[in-house]
Amino acid sequence: MGQVRLDKLLADAGYGTRSQVRQLVRKKHVTINGEPAKGPEQKIDVDKDQIFCEGKPVFYAAYEYYMLNKPAGVVSAVTDNRDKTVVELIEDRQRRDLFPVGRLDKDTEGLLLITNDGILANRLLTPGRHVEKTYYAEVDGPVTQMDIKLFAEGLDIGEERRTLPAVLIVEESGNACSKVQLTITEGKFHQVKRMFQAVGRRVTFLKRLTMGSLTLDEALAPGEYRKLTEGEILALKKQGLST
Known part of the structure; x- marks a missing residue:
């Protein structure tokens, strides 16, 4: 997966804004392989380095993919001033840049893909692909x-x-x-x-x-979600390339 700046990694993992995570680093609340982080710009090998923030391990996921059984009354958005959003339902998300792929009306239920993979989303939503x-x-x-x-x-x-x-x-x-x-x-x-x-x-x-190739998991009650399997992710990516 390569190297990532420490402040970007922590921000993407939901530990705050860039400025907030820089403060965590400066206050020695972040360690890399058991040693205090050198600085917010330090490059991290996400495949090898062990990162802890305030004593807890930091897990970095470049992309996340969730299947949500959207309930009625929730809006297909990242943020909303009045209603709860579909992204807020994903309580154990690691990324703070997740978004719904397409929209379902507020009163509509069912399958919704939540991810931060913009390339895949674009392939699935482009009108000419007829997914x-x-x-x-x-x-x-x-x-x-x-x-x-x-x-x-x-x-x-x-x-x-x-x-x-x-x-x-x-x-x-x-x-x-x-x-x-x-x-x-x-x-x-x-x-x-x-x-x-x-x-x-x-x-x-x-x-x-x-x-597309993704089918709603019948075991998911409205409001419930799960991570996509590797097979489901691969099939969606193939769908996006072939349609």
């Missing part, structure tokens, strides 16, 4: 074969271009409520809700199940 995202939705009223055909052809949701073809699967259709799965390859603002609105339906519940 598939599957949602489970409950809508008022019946969903018909005609609706399936219209979704497959693309819908007018009030923008310059129609939506790209989408795959609509009806799990249960009823006069009062229908349960469906919808796979889209775009990420327009409120897209799923606007697509159903275009055919005269209102979404009453929405949950994202997949994003």
Whole structure:
């Protein structure tokens, strides 16, 4: 992984701002391989050196990847003045530069990738790559074969271009409520809700199940999260390169 400045390493690991961690170093609260750190600019070999801050080991992670089952009522943001954010739910994060990859509406639940890997995020979110995202939705009223055909052809949701073809699967259709799965390859603002609105339906519940190769872990309750496995990270990176 190479060498990193000590003040950057500590700041990235959440020990404070650059100026705050410099004070920790100057006050001899940081040791490198058992010796007091020489200065905030000291270069650290993150693969070999053992760093302690105030007697506790410092673990440096260049990148972190978390799968979150987003609950309703939480906003897809890093900071917010009114509501709790998805990043705040990741309590054991080591990095302070995490962000959600894409957005889910405040009332939408389900799969959200939280990371600080900007290159991967850009690859997954770039419109031209058409990364598939599957949602489970409950809508008022019946969903018909005609609706399936219209979704497959693309819908007018009030923008310059129609939506790209989408795959609509009806799990249960009823006069009062229908349960469906919808796979889209775009990420327009409120897209799923606007697509159903275009055919005269209102979404009453929405949950994202997949994003590219990543599938929501059914063991995660709303608000729970886990780190991605090495296999999941590798598959996402391959997805970003191949799409």
